[in-house]
Amino acid sequence: MFDMPTQPHAGEPAPAGEPVPPLEAGRPCAACGLLPLCFPHGRGVPAPIAIRHQRVAKGDSLFRRGDSFLHVQAVKTGYFKTVISDRLGTEQVIGFHLPGDLLGLDGMLHGQHGCDAIALEDAEVCVASCFDAGEMCRQSAQVQEGFWRSFAQVLTGHERRALLLGQGVQAQQRLAMFLEDWxxxxxxxxxxxxxxxxxxxxxxxxxxLGLALETISRCFAKLESKGAIEVRQRSIRIVDAKLLAGAGLWPGEGG
Amino acid sequence: MFDMPTQPHAGEPAPAGEPVPPLEAGRPCAACGLLPLCFPHGRGVPAPIAIRHQRVAKGDSLFRRGDSFLHVQAVKTGYFKTVISDRLGTEQVIGFHLPGDLLGLDGMLHGQHGCDAIALEDAEVCVASCFDAGEMCRQSAQVQEGFWRSFAQVLTGHERRALLLGQGVQAQQRLAMFLEDWxxxxxxxxxxxxxxxxxxxxxxxxxxLGLALETISRCFAKLESKGAIEVRQRSIRIVDAKLLAGAGLWPGEGG
DNA sequence: CGCTCACTTGAAAGTCGTCAATAGGTGTGG
DNA sequence: CCACACCTATTGACGACTTTCAAGTGAGCG
Incomplete structure (x- = not known):
C-alpha cells in the first residue's frame, strides 16, 4: 500500500520527477510497451536514459486534449480511460488502459494530445521523454523494432474494437467481446x-461499446443467467470462457 | 489512363518490382505517409532507398491476414478497404484508404498482417522495405519524426472512428460524420x-459504420432531402457542408 | 441485348434507448 | 458507531429507431 503524499497536480508532468525510485533493477514489468526503452539490453541491465515515475490520483488526468506531447508514457499500476469530449460536453470513451499500455501516442501527430487520459483509480505511470525515445531508437535497431511493435499493439487494439461495429452485432455480443478482450x-x-x-x-x-448503461446492466444479467459469468457489482468471475467466446464473434485467433 | 499489362498476382509483392518508373523527380505526392522516406531531404532530392511501385487490380488484395509483414506500403492511386473476416466468413470493414494513406501497419506487431487490404478499384501502391525504413529512421531524426507522425495519423483515424459509437449517435449522424471525414x-x-x-x-x-445497407441508402435520401448533399448512385455532391457538419457531432476541431 | 449486381423503397418485427423508480454501496460527518 | 447523502447499479414499461424480409428498379458489362 502506498500512503499518498501530498499529491501534486497531475496535469503537467512534474519537471523534476517524483521521488519514486526507479524500477527495482532487473525487474521489468510484464509486457510493457516501454520495455524496449526501459530494458534495451535485456533484463538486469538498466536503461541508460531517465525513466521518470509519476502518480496520478483517481479521477485526475495524466494529460488533456491540447496538452503538448513531450513524453512517451506507459501505465505502471492502476487503470486509465481515454476520452474525447464532443461539442456538447458529453465524453466518449475511446479506450481503457491497463498496466503495460502506452498512453497518448496520438499526440505524435500534431505534437498535441487529442484526448484526455483519466485515472480510474490511483495509478502510477512511467514516463520517458520523446527526445530520449527517439535517440534510443536511432541507436539500436532492436530498440526501434520493439518500439514499433508497441505502436502496432495500440493500433491493433483499435482495429479489434472496430469489430464491435460488425453487421448486427448485438449488445450482448459486444459486452462478451469486451469482457473477453479485457x-x-x-x-x-x-x-x-x-x-x-x-x-x-x-x-x-x-x-x-456504444450502448446505454442500462443495456450493459441487462446484458451482464443475461450472460450470468447463461452461466458464462458471475456478476456482483464490479466483480466479475468468468465461469465458462468458451460460452463467453461463443457469445462474441472474434475472428479466429491463430489465423 | 493506364493500359493494364498482364496483371501479376498482387498477393505477394513481385520480388523484382514492377517496371513502373520511380516518381517523377521532385514531385512528391500530397500528404503521403511515406513522404519522410520518399523525400527525406526535401523536394527535388530523391530518396537514397528503393521505393518500389506495385499495381493492384480492382478486387485483388495487396496483402491478406497472415501474410508476412515485410514492407511499409502507401496508397499512390486508387482506393483500398481493409477488412477482417470473422469465423463465419462475413467480412467487417475496418477502414477505407485513399492516396497517401499507409497500409497494414498493424502487421508490425507479430510480423504478420492482421487484416486483408483489398483494392476498390485499379490502384497503385508505393512499397518500401521495412529494413530500409528502419535504417533511414535511425540515420535521421527528422525522418524518424516524420515517420512517427505517419503512424500517429493512422492511430488518430481509428480514434475518430470510435466517436461513431457515441451515446445514441443515430444512423444519419454516422453517415454524415463518415462523409465529412471522407x-x-x-x-x-x-x-x-x-x-x-x-x-x-x-x-x-x-x-x-455498423449499419445495414438499406439504412445507408435511406440516410442518403434523408440527407439529400435536407439539402445537405446531392446523391446519384455513388456520386455525392456536398451542397451544404455546414448542414452536414450539423448532422454529425465531431468534437471541436481546433480546440 | 440480357445478365448480374447494386441500389431503392415498403412493411413488419425486434432491439435498444429513454424515463422512472428502487436498491445497494461508499464515504463523509456528526 | 450511526446517519445521511451521493453515486452506482438494477429492473420495468414504453417508444423510437434500425434490422430484416421482400419486391422492384436501374446501371454496368459481357
Whole structure:
C-alpha cells in the first residue's frame, strides 16, 4: 500500500520527477510497451536514459486534449480511460488502459494530445521523454523494432474494437467481446484474469461499446443467467470462457 | 489512363518490382505517409532507398491476414478497404484508404498482417522495405519524426472512428460524420472533395459504420432531402457542408 | 441485348434507448 | 458507531429507431 503524499497536480508532468525510485533493477514489468526503452539490453541491465515515475490520483488526468506531447508514457499500476469530449460536453470513451499500455501516442501527430487520459483509480505511470525515445531508437535497431511493435499493439487494439461495429452485432455480443478482450489483456499483463474487478462504471463500458448503461446492466444479467459469468457489482468471475467466446464473434485467433 | 499489362498476382509483392518508373523527380505526392522516406531531404532530392511501385487490380488484395509483414506500403492511386473476416466468413470493414494513406501497419506487431487490404478499384501502391525504413529512421531524426507522425495519423483515424459509437449517435449522424471525414481526407490528399465519387458500395459503408445497407441508402435520401448533399448512385455532391457538419457531432476541431 | 449486381423503397418485427423508480454501496460527518 | 447523502447499479414499461424480409428498379458489362 502506498500512503499518498501530498499529491501534486497531475496535469503537467512534474519537471523534476517524483521521488519514486526507479524500477527495482532487473525487474521489468510484464509486457510493457516501454520495455524496449526501459530494458534495451535485456533484463538486469538498466536503461541508460531517465525513466521518470509519476502518480496520478483517481479521477485526475495524466494529460488533456491540447496538452503538448513531450513524453512517451506507459501505465505502471492502476487503470486509465481515454476520452474525447464532443461539442456538447458529453465524453466518449475511446479506450481503457491497463498496466503495460502506452498512453497518448496520438499526440505524435500534431505534437498535441487529442484526448484526455483519466485515472480510474490511483495509478502510477512511467514516463520517458520523446527526445530520449527517439535517440534510443536511432541507436539500436532492436530498440526501434520493439518500439514499433508497441505502436502496432495500440493500433491493433483499435482495429479489434472496430469489430464491435460488425453487421448486427448485438449488445450482448459486444459486452462478451469486451469482457473477453479485457480478460485477455489482463492475462497478458500478468494480472488475474478470471476473477476480475472492473475499474470502470457501467456507463463507461457503455460509452466504449456504444450502448446505454442500462443495456450493459441487462446484458451482464443475461450472460450470468447463461452461466458464462458471475456478476456482483464490479466483480466479475468468468465461469465458462468458451460460452463467453461463443457469445462474441472474434475472428479466429491463430489465423 | 493506364493500359493494364498482364496483371501479376498482387498477393505477394513481385520480388523484382514492377517496371513502373520511380516518381517523377521532385514531385512528391500530397500528404503521403511515406513522404519522410520518399523525400527525406526535401523536394527535388530523391530518396537514397528503393521505393518500389506495385499495381493492384480492382478486387485483388495487396496483402491478406497472415501474410508476412515485410514492407511499409502507401496508397499512390486508387482506393483500398481493409477488412477482417470473422469465423463465419462475413467480412467487417475496418477502414477505407485513399492516396497517401499507409497500409497494414498493424502487421508490425507479430510480423504478420492482421487484416486483408483489398483494392476498390485499379490502384497503385508505393512499397518500401521495412529494413530500409528502419535504417533511414535511425540515420535521421527528422525522418524518424516524420515517420512517427505517419503512424500517429493512422492511430488518430481509428480514434475518430470510435466517436461513431457515441451515446445514441443515430444512423444519419454516422453517415454524415463518415462523409465529412471522407471529404476532409480527400481534401488533405489534394483530391476533389465536394464532387465525390465514392469507391465503395453501400454495404461496405454500412459495414464500417455498423449499419445495414438499406439504412445507408435511406440516410442518403434523408440527407439529400435536407439539402445537405446531392446523391446519384455513388456520386455525392456536398451542397451544404455546414448542414452536414450539423448532422454529425465531431468534437471541436481546433480546440 | 440480357445478365448480374447494386441500389431503392415498403412493411413488419425486434432491439435498444429513454424515463422512472428502487436498491445497494461508499464515504463523509456528526 | 450511526446517519445521511451521493453515486452506482438494477429492473420495468414504453417508444423510437434500425434490422430484416421482400419486391422492384436501374446501371454496368459481357
Amino acid at each position: 480478460s485477455r489483456r489482463l492475462r497478458a499483463a500478468g494480472l488475474p484474469h478470471q476473477e476480475i474487478v472492473l475499474p470502470m462504471t457501467r456507463q463507461e463500458i457503455g460509452s466504449l | 471529404s476532409r481526407r480527400l481534401r488533405a490528399a489534394g483530391l476533389p472533395h465536394q464532387e465525390i465519387v465514392l469507391p465503395m458500395t453501400r454495404q461496405e459503408i454500412g459495414s464500417l
